[in-house]
Amino acid sequence: MKVVFIVIAAILVLAALVLPIVLLFTSPIQTWLIGVRDVSIIYASIFMCVGAILFIIMTGLIALIAFTVRDHIVPALEKVDDTAKTVRGTATFVSESVVAPIIKVAGAAAGTRAMVQSLMRRDAPAPSKKKKDSSNNE
Numbered sequence: 001m002k003v004v005f006i007v008i009a010a011i012l013v014l015a016a017l018v019l020p021i022v023l024l025f026t027s028p029i030q031t032w033l034i035g036v037r038d039v040s041i042i043y044a045s046i047f048m049c050v051g052a053i054l055f056i057i058m059t060g061l062i063a064l065i066a067f068t069v070r071d072h073i074v075p076a077l078e079k080v081d082d083t084a085k086t087v088r089g090t091a092t093f094v095s096e097s098v099v100a101p102i103i104k105v106a107g108a109a110a111g112t113r114a115m116v117q118s119l120m121r122r123d124a125p126a127p128s129k130k131k132k133d134s135s136n137n138e
Contacts, residue, residue, distance in 0.1 A: 020038070
């Protein structure tokens with residue numbers, strides 16, 4: 001089936017390209033310059049038709065891409081947003097339920113350690129330095 005379409009398209013393209021030239025040389029009534037003008041008009045018309053068809057196809061493809069983005073990408077982004085909110089909630093819960101008590105216990109332990117160290121510290125009094133009399137130096 002695909003081969004049939006390719007063959008038909010090839011025949012139509014050949015007919016569109018060759019037929020104006022054949023008509024140019026087989027028409028004895030028209031002059032040469034008029035024939036060239038007519039062939040040029042025919043080719044310009046064919047190229048404009050092909051350009052218009054390609055423009056319509058490209059517009060359709062852009063619309064298809066826009067609908068695909070709307071139907072597939074937007075829900076995926078909404079799921080990502082929901083996941084980010086869930087992660088944020090989980091992080092808040094963990095920090096309030098797990099980390100905060102550990103910090104309080106660690107703070108209390110550090111305070112207790114500092115208190116015990118200050119109570120247990122028994123510094124010996126520093127030796128007193130004997131001052132030399134200024135009378136001895138003279």
